[in-house]
Amino acid sequence: SAVISQKPSRDICQRGTSLTIQCQVDSQVTMMFWYRQQPGQSLTLIATANQGSEATYESGFVIDKFPISRPNLTFSTLTVSNMSPEDSSIYLCSIKAGIYEQYFGPGTRLTVT
């Protein structure tokens, strides 16, 4: 099965700054996604990272706040822009492997002070 890595694993950031999170997969995958898990909550889909085109965002998430890049079939980045304490969450990338199954990276734990 594919190995998914994320950088950084955790970070503490000042409000108003931006953080870019990287997701690397050791094999080519068609579909990659970004999720957010707020403290004590379940996972919410932020967007689908499309290779070679703009990401598809879910309701409540916008490109200006969460710009996403997908330059190739093994790599994607999510930027959390102009951060506020409400952005403190775990950010997870996932891949669709096989027909339906989806697997998650280890996550990036973000704290905004």
Place this chain on the structure above:
Amino acid sequence: QKEVEQNSGPLSVPEGAIASLNCTYSDRVSQSFFWYRQYSGKSPELIMSIYSNGDKEDGRFTAQLNKASQYVSLLIRDSQPSDSATYLCAVDNQGGKLIFGQGTELSVKP
């Protein structure tokens, strides 16, 4: 609003017992259903997937799906303390977009 509902728990069972976790979903067109296990501080790990009505067994885990009742369950037989985690039910009804329930916290007591 498409929803996935789970009992938040915590669900406490003694070691060796059967743990039963339940999930209901609102969108009748949903086709794929998943159970993830999440240990504290870790990312979700896929443990079961089910796509058709009936039971699917994998080791100590059995997933059950009833599309007419819009109900998915996970049974864990011979529960072990290492099974203590949060179990997340997820539904895929739009080509990969997973909707998650709130999760059920399971505690297996030695």
